[in-house]
Amino acid sequence: MMKTKYLISSLAFLAAFSCSASASAASLPPAVAGRAQEIVALPDGGWLLLDKQGLRLLDAAGKERSKVSLRAKHLDARPHADGMLAVFMDADTQKTYAYVADVKTGKMRLQTSMASPDFSLESLCLYRDAQQLDHVFLIGKEGQSEQWVMHNDSAQLVRKLALPPHSKHCRVDDQSRTLYLNAPDSGVWAFTAEAETSAKLKPVAMAAPFGKLQGGASAISAAPGGVAVLDAKGRKLHLYRQKEGQHFQPAQVVNLPYSAANIQVQTANGKLDMLLLDEQAKTWRGSSTAWMHTAASPEVTVxxxxxxxxxxxxxxxxxxxxxxxxxxxxxxxxxxxxxxxxxxxxxxxxxxxxxxxxxxxxxxxxxxxxxxxxxxxxxxxxxxxxxxxxxxxxxxxxxxxxxxxxxxxxxxxxxxxxxxxxxxxxxxxxxxxxxxxxxxxxxxxxxxxxxxxxxxxxxxxxxxxxxxxxxxxxxxxxxxxxxxxxxxxxxxxxxxxxxxxxxxxxxxxxxxxxxxxxxxxxxxxxxxxxxxxxxxxxxxxxxxxxxxxxxxxxxxxxxxxxxxxxxxxxxxxxxxxxxxxxxxxxxxxxxxxxxxxxxxxxxxxxxxxxxxxxxxxxx
Structure with missing residues (x-):
């Protein structure tokens, strides 16, 4: 049994950090989610689960409603008028897919797809800009990366990027327009997600001996105004805040009684609600901590x-x-x-x-x-x-x-x-x-x-x-x-x-x-x-x-x-x-x-x- 002090909260969260629709679920994902590498909560209480067999749409009771069968990796999502927009990668072909999980019909429909880039694809993530356009970052193994924007049933290349090589994971804070990258050998980096700016790479959390991450970062999840970082060896969760849109400072360190392989977060009512994947028990566990963040600046007319x-x-x-x-x-x-x-x-x-x-x-x-x-x-x-x-x-x-x-x-x-x-x-x-x-x-x-x-x-x-x-x-x-x-x-x-x-x-x-x-x-x-x-x-x-x-x-x-x-x-x-x-x-x-x-x-x-x-x- 996990000690009581670690069972702070079991609130369900929304997709990644930016999904602001209210989820009706008040419990952890169903037991079947334990084998999922990544999960996303849906506004009707259901779930999206990604594992090696594909992407599955479940109802609140854990019953499968629909499935996209392929060897899938790297799920990210944003709210959609019909439920949730989900992007993920076919690990065999390196092709990127965007599906809409329709919570009313229980079906998943293909929105668009992007052909394999001419480099080894390591990770991908979503970014929703001020125009409410959805971008996809394709992160390359050797540092070659690209930013695409989806429009109707197609996608257009926005720009090519040079990012830290061997970045295993990425997430974007839409509010601050910050792309976070997890490079296990060096640590976590921040990059501007907005294409119409100069390219600036900033360190967030460095691996030892240059920083406090004992084993580097195993996973990250962005939150409004900051980022959550899992230490690969130290059983610690590090929270960092972005200060005045420039530098990053440690906000909190949470000790974990288990080794967590992945994390998804959601902020609500001054709290950071988290779901963490217990690597040994193959179970998603809930936790929360206080998280006050600066309100988003009023959007400028575009x-x-x-x-x-x-x-x-x-x-x-x-x-x-x-x-x-x-x-x-x-x-x-x-x-x-x-x-x-x-x-x-x-x-x-x-x-x-x-x-x-x-x-x-x-x-x-x-x-x-x-x-x-x-x-x-x-x-x-x-x-x-x-x-x-x-x-x-x-x-x-x-x-x-x-x-x-x-x-x-x-x-x-x-x-x-x-x-x-x-x-x-x-x-x-x-x-x-x-x-x-x-x-x-x-x-x-x-x-x-x-x-x-x-x-x-x-x-x-x-x-x-x-x-x-x-x-x-x-x-x-x-x-x-x-x-x-x-x-x-x-x-x-x-x-x-x-x-x-x-x-x-x-x-x-x-x-x-x-x-x-x-x-x-x-x-x-x-x-x-x-x-x-x-x-x-x-x-x-x-x-x-x-x-x-x-x-x-x-x-x-x-x-x-x-x-x-x-x-x-x-x-x-x-x-x-x-x-x-x-x-x-x-x-x-x-x-x-x-x-x-x-x-x-x-x-x-x-x-x-x-x-x-x-x-x-x-x-």
């Missing part, structure tokens, strides 16, 4: 992109800043200009197809103004910062959207960086350009028989590194993004002092770095769009004091069109022009820091303004 451009020709951090040029007769023939910091200026059509490449060197920021009049002539102008020369490059755009370089202007900046154009209400064209040390220079651009020229008309300086800026030509104001501090506004007029007023500081909503800025000029209201690079989101602010925040969103997957989401956005541009179709109310263009679905070099995404307006009830 908006799908409508179009993506061809990818750039250079790897790494290359694409940076877009600008929109509007065709004077047919807006559907408009162009998007984008900088490649390793090559030059790219030009795309409204379908995202590249139409031009101007190899102008290492360009950073680009901006466009149209119908600029000098004397009897009128020009559509684009300008960009050139980082090798610390210069400004001026381009002329003809009526068909063909771009050509026309002039270069030297500056006295040491590290030229951000840039934007300004068209004063009195006419002409001016340019703001900044240095990484915070210095701003304002130039006036002119044109005569000899061509284009520039003259310096104002200097001012911020306390730290800026980049993005956008001029409100209608009100002669300049919005500036100081990367670590926030968004400022000042007069754009060259004859006025640069008195800075804070629009929004860096904080909970605007997370450093502050990057792209652009203004949507609507019929009834104007809105400032800001790239909050630190949390891969975008803010919509009113352009008049008190600069009320109207919404915050992320850009997610559009699986129907095969377009990935966005992250670490540098530059963006927005226009209220009717471009036709889904862009009838305008569009937002953003740079994407990580190309997924599948992996590739960076590109730009187009988002329909009507989707943003609908999400936040904008005028």
């Amino acid at each position: 908006i799908e992109p409508a179009v993506q451009t061809n990818t750039v020709a250079r790897y790494g951090d290359a694409a940076d800043d877009p600008a929109i040029w509007v065709h004077p007769q047919d807006a559907t023939l408009s162009r998007v200009l984008g900088t490649n910091k390793k090559q030059g200026l790219l030009v795309y059509d409204m379908q995202g197809k590249q139409t031009q490449l101007l190899e102008s060197g290492r360009l950073n920021n680009v901006d466009v103004r149209q119908n600029i009049k000098w004397g009897q002539q009128s020009f559509d102008i684009a300008m960009a910062t050139q980082r090798d020369e610390n210069s400004l490059v001026l381009y002329v755009i003809n009526g068909q959207g063909q771009v050509s370089e026309a002039a270069r202007f030297a500056t006295k900046l040491d590290k030229i960086y951000g840039f934007c154009l300004y068209q004063p209400r009195t006419g002409g064209l001016e340019a703001f350009v900044n240095d990484k040390d915070g210095t701003f220079q304002q130039f006036r651009i002119t044109h005569n028989e000899q061509g284009f020229s520039s003259s310096l008309v104002r200097n001012f300086k911020l306390g730290s590194q800026p980049e993005a800026c956008v001029a409100d030509d209608k009100t002669d104001r300049l919005f500036i993004g100081e990367e670590k501090r926030g968004v400022w506004v000042t007069s754009a007029k060259a004859d006025q002092p640069a008195d800075m007023q804070m629009v929004m500081p860096v904080g909970k909503q605007l997370v450093a770095d502050v990057e792209g800025l652009s203004i949507y000029f609507g019929e009834k209201a104007n809105y400032l769009l800001v790239s909050s690079q630190g949390d891969n989101s975008y803010l919509v602010l009113e352009t008049q004091a008190p600069y009320r925040l109207r919404g915050k969103f992320r850009i997610g997957l559009n699986l129907a069109k095969g377009i990935d989401g966005t992250s670490e956005t540098d530059g963006l541009d927005v226009s209220a022009v009717n471009f036709g179709g889904e862009f009838a109310n305008g569009m937002l263009v953003v740079q994407d820091g990580y190309k997924r679905l599948p992996d590739g070099t960076q590109n730009f995404k187009y988002i329909a303004w009507k989707a943003i307006a609908k999400a936040f009830k904008l005028d």
